[in-house]
Amino acid sequence: MEFAHDLILARKDLATQDPFYQPTAFWSRSSTEITENLLNEDVKGFRSNPHCLRFFVPNYGGQANGISVDKQMVLLKAFRSHIPDNPRGLLAFEQYLSGRAEALADLRVLQATDDPLRLPRLDRFSESKVGRPIGQHEIEGRRFSRSALNYLLGLAMLKRYLGRHAPNAPAPCRVLEIGGGFGSLGEILSQADLPNWRYIDIDIPPTGTVAEWYLRQALGEDQVIGYAQTREQIKIEVDGLPPVAVLMPWQLPMLNGTVDLFVNFISFQEMEPPIVENYLRLVSKLGPEWILLRNLREGKKRRQTTDDIGVDEPIRGDDYAGMLPSYDMVERGAMPYGYVTVDGFHSELLLFRRR
Secondary structure, three states: OOHHHHHHHHHHHHOOOOHHHOOOHHHHHHHHHHHHHHHHOOHHHHHHOHHHHHHOOOOOOHHHHOOOHHHHHHHHHHHHHHOOOOHHHHHHHHHHHHOHHHHHHHHHHHHHHOOOOOOOOOOOOOOOOOOOOOOOEEEOOEEEOHHHHHHHHHHHHHHHHHHHHOOOOOOOOEEEEEOOOOOHHHHHHHOOOOOOOEEEEEOOOOHHHHHHHHHHHHHOHHHEEOHHHHOOOOOEEHHHOOOEEEEOHHHHHHEEOOOOEEEEEOHHHHOOHHHHHHHHHHHHHOOOOEEEEEEEOOOOOEOOOOOOOOEOOOOOHHHHHHHOOOEEEEEEEOOOOOEEOOOOOEEEEEEEEEO
């Protein structure tokens, strides 16, 4: 894969697509800025790139608590100066600022709720160092980022219902995602011991191109197919794909076959309702038994001007039931698998099952 060439090609093709498959208000300006930045900077360091960290590389610590790295250093210096001889307190403060305390809390929930005797296996996952990550925490000899633990917790919630529905039923092995960030879910599935697994990530450039690059580095070139290789196809068979396929949004109608599980974490809340409804209509045609979503209950903030980062019409948690008429909601909540922000917003998980 030639990252710059493939990104430029995908962006060129993006400009000619139906508006349903182009960046919406939240992403239109940001995707252009990130593209320009990645073409000037080395993609090999995207997980420490401030542009990427702000939009699609979630981390614990400064990004979540609103305290920049520079301010963290000031606070730690002040702590040492005003509260000397308190090494335990300093360690606790450092763990809060770095986000390690949150990572430990999320991992505790995962370990308490996951059943390691059933697939998909989540208990052995360890994240790669591809992309030069910051905010990645090593715990018990394994590496975790906020992105990875977000997905691991969602899958742990899903596994509870797989067991209740049919204890001996096979785990979902064909997984489709829209808006997969830099590819964390694909990396998790690659270590989950699933037979004949498939992961299909649908995303706009530049994020889709970054995810393809990341997964090629983390899993191996022979495990991944991307846009440049599928660009001319008018029909894409799900069961004919390698373990990982990263496609562009306008290729979604070309997918033929069925999937077991559809996932969207966070990116739908950054789109407008007609766009989300169109995506869910196309996804439903692929027949997933399970749909796992993560969405801000209150919805993203509205933009006040065209220069603002925000949406024109927020997607709220209550909106999904009407967009999924063939599905029943089986669980919804921000705790324990989601997140409640310090200012009271609820990043909740919603799980649907086909009737």
